[in-house]
Amino acid sequence: MRSTRTHALVLAAASLVACRSGGPTPTQDASAPVADPEPAHSAQPAARVGTDPGGAGKGTPLTPRPGHELAAFAAGCFWGVEDAFRKVPGVVATAVGYTGGHTDDPTYEQVCTHTTGHAETVLVEFDPARVPYDKLVRVFYRIHEPTTPNRQGPDVGDQYRSAIFTFSPAQVAAARAVIAEVQPHLSARIVTEVTPMGRFFVAEGYHQQYAERTGDHSCPIGRLEGI
Secondary structure (H helix, E strand, O other), X not given: OXXXXXXXXXXHHHHHHOOOOOOOOXXXXXXXXXXXXXXXXXXXXXXXXXXXXXXXXXXXXXXXXXXXXXXXEEEOOHHHHHHHHOOOOOEEEEEEEEEOOOOOOOOHHHHOOOOOOOEEEEEEEEOOOOOOHHHHHHHHHHOOOOOOXXXXXXXXXXXXXXXXXXXXXXXXXXXXXXXXXXXXXXXXXXXXXXXXXOOOEEOOHHHOOHHHHHOOOOOOOOOOOOO
């Protein structure tokens, strides 16, 4: 059993080399902070956060638990993005996958060719009584560089684009309000795509909760503190 698992991890690592040859490396911090009386996120035991937001599958309909809502964000390498959202109190489940493209049930290798149109995306199920949607958008802007089209640090391609995939008109309005607040604190124009959520395809198992399983927390690359 151990040798089988080891072999699987070796294959997974090999498949990542072509797409992330340099590994997730932090970029420069964003410019001046935006004031906020609360931290964007704080530590929360990972074991309390589920792994099945909205019953996510391979393009199947998404349905949050009663009283919960869904959100979806693309901000570069989805390992670090998921890691950050799993530490937000009020987030009840997360999974990484692919959305925003035109290929059914894409593999990671296919997405890496930048021909599927999909973005590496984190699907989040959250309790709005504990964390409002706009707070999640603020976390999103803390952990990535929103002014570089199709790029996060050394990772280049449309799968690494900055995107907010929305589930309602209220989420669109909240996302655009946060963008308007953040923009004056950046020297370049925010290029985040705000678009309705489409079909979500759960990524391969070795990507799920990658930071928790491996202890590698190097993937978040933006640092717009204080929002």
